[in-house]
Amino acid sequence: MSATNLATPVVITPSRGRGRGLLRTLLGTPLGIAAVTSVAIVLLLALLAPVIWGDAADAYHTDALRQGPSAEHLAGTDSLGRDILLRVLVATRLSVGLALGATAIAVTLGLLLGTLPAVAGRRVGRFVAAAIDVAVAFPALLLAIFFAVIFGVGEVGTMVALGVAGGPWFARLTLTLSATVASRDFVAAARVNGVSRGRILLRHVLPNIGEPLAINATLGAALNLLAFAGLSFLGIGVQAPSYDWGRLLNEGLNGIYVNPWAAIAPGVAIVLAGLAFNLTGELAAQVIGRRTREKAPREPLPGPDDAPALPVIEHGGGDDERETLLDVRDLWVRFPSGGRWVAPVRGIDLRLHAGESVGVVGESGSGKSLTALAIAQLLQEPAAVAARTLRFDGHDLRDSSSRQTRAALADSLAMIFQDPMSSLNPAMRVGPQLAEVATAHHGASRRGALAQAVQQLSAVRIPDPERRARQYPHEFSGGMRQRAMIGIGLMGTPRLLIADEPTTALDVTVQRQVLELLSAVRAEADSALLLISHDIAVVAGMCERVVVMYAGVVVEDLPVAELLAGPRHPYTRALLAALPDMETPRERPLATIPGRPPAPAELTGGCPFAARCAVASDRCREQEPPLATLADTGAGHRVACWHPQAGAVGAADVKTETEAPR
Numbered sequence: 001m002s003a004t005n006l007a008t009p010v011v012i013t014p015s016r017g018r019g020r021g022l023l024r025t026l027l028g029t030p031l032g033i034a035a036v037t038s039v040a041i042v043l044l045l046a047l048l049a050p051v052i053w054g055d056a057a058d059a060y061h062t063d064a065l066r067q068g069p070s071a072e073h074l075a076g077t078d079s080l081g082r083d084i085l086l087r088v089l090v091a092t093r094l095s096v097g098l099a100l101g102a103t104a105i106a107v108t109l110g111l112l113l114g115t116l117p118a119v120a121g122r123r124v125g126r127f128v129a130a131a132i133d134v135a136v137a138f139p140a141l142l143l144a145i146f147f148a149v150i151f152g153v154g155e156v157g158t159m160v161a162l163g164v165a166g167g168p169w170f171a172r173l174t175l176t177l178s179a180t181v182a183s184r185d186f187v188a189a190a191r192v193n194g195v196s197r198g199r200i201l202l203r204h205v206l207p208n209i210g211e212p213l214a215i216n217a218t219l220g221a222a223l224n225l226l227a228f229a230g231l232s233f234l235g236i237g238v239q240a241p242s243y244d245w246g247r248l249l250n251e252g253l254n255g256i257y258v259n260p261w262a263a264i265a266p267g268v269a270i271v272l273a274g275l276a277f278n279l280t281g282e283l284a285a286q287v288i289g290r291r292t293r294e295k296a297p298r299e300p301l302p303g304p305d306d307a308p309a310l311p312v313i314e315h316g317g318g319d320d321e322r323e324t325l326l327d328v329r330d331l332w333v334r335f336p337s338g339g340r341w342v343a344p345v346r347g348i349d350l351r352l353h354a355g356e357s358v359g360v361v362g363e364s365g366s367g368k369s370l371t372a373l374a375i376a377q378l379l380q381e382p383a384a385v386a387a388r389t390l391r392f393d394g395h396d397l398r399d400s401s402s403r404q405t406r407a408a409l410a411d412s413l414a415m416i417f418q419d420p421m422s423s424l425n426p427a428m429r430v431g432p433q434l435a436e437v438a439t440a441h442h443g444a445s446r447r448g449a450l451a452q453a454v455q456q457l458s459a460v461r462i463p464d465p466e467r468r469a470r471q472y473p474h475e476f477s478g479g480m481r482q483r484a485m486i487g488i489g490l491m492g493t494p495r496l497l498i499a500d501e502p503t504t505a506l507d508v509t510v511q512r513q514v515l516e517l518l519s520a521v522r523a524e525a526d527s528a529l530l531l532i533s534h535d536i537a538v539v540a541g542m543c544e545r546v547v548v549m550y551a552g553v554v555v556e557d558l559p560v561a562e563l564l565a566g567p568r569h570p571y572t573r574a575l576l577a578a579l580p581d582m583e584t585p586r587e588r589p590l591a592t593i594p595g596r597p598p599a600p601a602e603l604t605g606g607c608p609f610a611a612r613c614a615v616a617s618d619r620c621r622e623q624e625p626p627l628a629t630l631a632d633t634g635a636g637h638r639v640a641c642w643h644p645q646a647g648a649v650g651a652a653d654v655k656t657e658t659e660a661p662r
């Protein structure tokens with residue numbers, strides 16, 4: 001047994017969440033059955049074997065000394081004629097009990113030590129953290145032997161020794177996990193609200209690290225089982241007349257040439273019990289990891305999974321003769337929810353030409369981000385994505401497992417997220433983060449890539465780029481971080497930039513600068529832009545075309561010029577009419593669209609905007625209108641409405657809160 005194995009927990013940090021019935025689901029898997037059955041057998045033996053076979057295992061058979069396996073003694077007898085199999089079974093209680101006891105001590109000690117820096121003052125905290133680091137540096141086996149001598153050779157002394165030796169590992173784990181949680185915003189908020197350190201630890205930190213600790217404790221128990229057997233084998237652990245598997249193994253090895261089963265039987269027991277604990281640890285990890293996942297509902301998936309693919313369109317609808325860069329038709333995103341499928345994105349049609357800038361607007365929850373993530377192939381299980389056409393730059397994205405498709409996405413599509421702090425690596429300097437793209441995609445040398453990174457930082461208007469390239473993201477302001485993200489996006493040769501609310505986290509002046517920069521640099525690079533925003537004014541200022549989304553569908557797709565002249569869908573008109581301008585009377589309340597968009601699970605089949613629409617009819621409530629070109633609009637203007645409006649937008653297009661929806 002290696003010293004590093006001894007009571008050294010394997011660190012598993014599972015995802016968090018709550019769910020029901022998952023344990024039952026897991027019991028249906030081979031791993032679940034194996035783990036539960038094996039651990040149940042081990043525990044039952046530990047409980048019952050000494051009661052049932054305790055006396056028989058101690059009985060001497062002077063007529064059968066050191067015998068091999070026979071019908072009477074299945075694994076043979078030892079030098080005093082005692083039945084080896086019965087002794088192995090009876091030893092389960094002591095072996096498992098001591099391993100669990102040592103684990104309990106290690107976990108308790110680890111929790112106490114690991115959380116002390118969080119509750120004690122800074123100086124004490126630093127001292128404890130340093131002491132833990134020093135203790136972890138010692139080989140755990142040597143520590144255990146050292147403590148066994150101090151606490152006294154024997155089962156209790158060795159159990160305490162093993163627990164104390166394993167404590168620093170759990171303390172280090174607790175310290176690392178709680179430091180990660182302690183830096184989260186909800187802990188900072190609790191601190192600002194005057195919550196005491198002890199309460200923060202109990203209410204906010206420990207519940208968030210309990211699961212990984214529990215899993216590692218289970219795996220630690222398996223390692224302690226092996227460690228205890230090892231120490232007993234060395235003569236430090238359990239002393240005669242008591243016996244555990246380690247002692248039986250030691251005794252068996254003395255007569256291995258006469259009866260090999262005397263050594264094999266306790267060896268097998270150690271391996272099987274260790275395996276049972278390991279399987280339980282694995283099972284615990286899976287149970288916790290899967291708790292957030294919903295089971296796939298039995299009902300058929302809504303959407304175009306079995307529908308034939310649509311023919312490729314080289315030049316998208318309208319009069320635009322530019323090459324079609326992105327062609328999305330009938331795109332669906334579905335999630336399992338409460339035993340049903342819900343579809344927050346329901347058959348989106350979207351086309352982008354090379355170099356074109358298109359804005360996607362809509363209220364929160366309309367499916368804008370999911371659409372972008374589905375296009376960039378960033379959605380994972382349990383999301384189910386399907387489309388009749390999903391082509392980008394000549395590649396069928398539905399075949400995202402193909403190497404060429406992945407390479408095309410990596411090189412030609414760049415994504416800029418809402419929060420640059422979470423999309424930049426906090427442990428890496430900014431320059432190397434930009435340089436990584438040049439190294440990965442263009443095989444640039446380290447030095448060459450860094451020079452390109454500095455150039456790019458300068459191109460996205462970051463002052464003193466050489467110095468800034470050597471800094472970490474936390475040393476940048478929010479606006480500079482977002483510029484750096486834009487810089488990263490432009491390090492490759494992106495044909496399409498998808499920017500998902502790129503300025504939401506920034507203040508108004510910086511927002512404007514970042515948007516102007518985005519507009520300028522993408523025009524220079526001749527990249528197309530898909531700008532997602534809830535601000536129709538921003539989109540109108542930056543894009544050639546606007547796609548308006550509502551409750552998972554596109555309700556209007558129109559050129560910006562027609563948006564200003566007067567859109568046709570009542571929702572688009574209401575969005576525009578609700579925009580305040582310099583002439584909006586200050587004494588009047590701001591106009592709002594009363595009500596809220598329906599959640600994906602609340603959709604009933606009619607037009608999703610009907611409940612909030614001033615011109616909705618019975619037909620609207622019963623039948624969902626298709627997205628179509630109207631007789632009096634150009635091919636580049638499509639609307640999904642049974643009663644499209646005309647003319648300039650006015651106050652009548654938006655209701656105030658006092659007006660009830662019809």
Ligand SMILES: Nc1ncnc2c1ncn2[C@@H]1O[C@H](COP(=O)(O)OP(=O)(O)OP(=O)(O)O)[C@@H](O)[C@H]1O
Binds near residue numbers: 364366534600
């Ligand atoms: N993992 C998920 N499981 C179930 N539903 C989800 C999941 N992710 C998103 N949704 C639902 O999908 C809908 C659309 O979400 P999405 O993030 O695309 O909205 P959005 O238009 O980008 O909103 P925002 O402007 O607030 O970012 C929401 O109702 C959301 O609750």
